[in-house]
Amino acid sequence: MNVLAINGSPHLDDGNTAMILSPFLDEMKETGANVELFCTRKLKFGPCDGDMSCCFKNPGKCGQEELLAEVSKRLMSDEDYKKGMNEMMEQMKKSMAQ
Numbered sequence: 219m220n221v222l223a224i225n226g227s228p229h230l231d232d233g234n235t236a237m238i239l240s241p242f243l244d245e246m247k248e249t250g251a252n253v254e255l256f257c258t259r260k261l262k263f264g265p266c267d268g269d270m271s272c273c274f275k276n277p278g279k280c281g282q283e284e285l286l287a288e289v290s291k292r293l294m295s296d297e298d299y300k301k302g303m304n305e306m307m308e309q310m311k312k313s314m315a316q
Contacts, residue, residue: 219251
């Protein structure tokens with residue numbers, strides 16, 4: 219099994235997110251999972267720079283897209299992720315219909 223964890227905390231290894239995430243990932247490794255951890259703070263990605271290149275120069279494409287390409291490539295190529303997201307969406311639809 220492949221596990222891709224994303225830590226969005228600015229505190230990296232010293233924050234509450236890491237305190238919760240680390241034991242979980244350690245346990246996943248012990249069960250034989252291939253674990254990868256991405257820390258968003260280490261990614262060179264910033265807020266919109268407002269140059270409107272996504273509208274005029276390269277319609278529909280964010281100028282910072284390459285920066286997140288590795289993470290999104292791994293997420294979108296993972297069949298388990300897609301299956302899990304589809305199941306979650308179905309459950310959300312069912313609960314909203316009630």
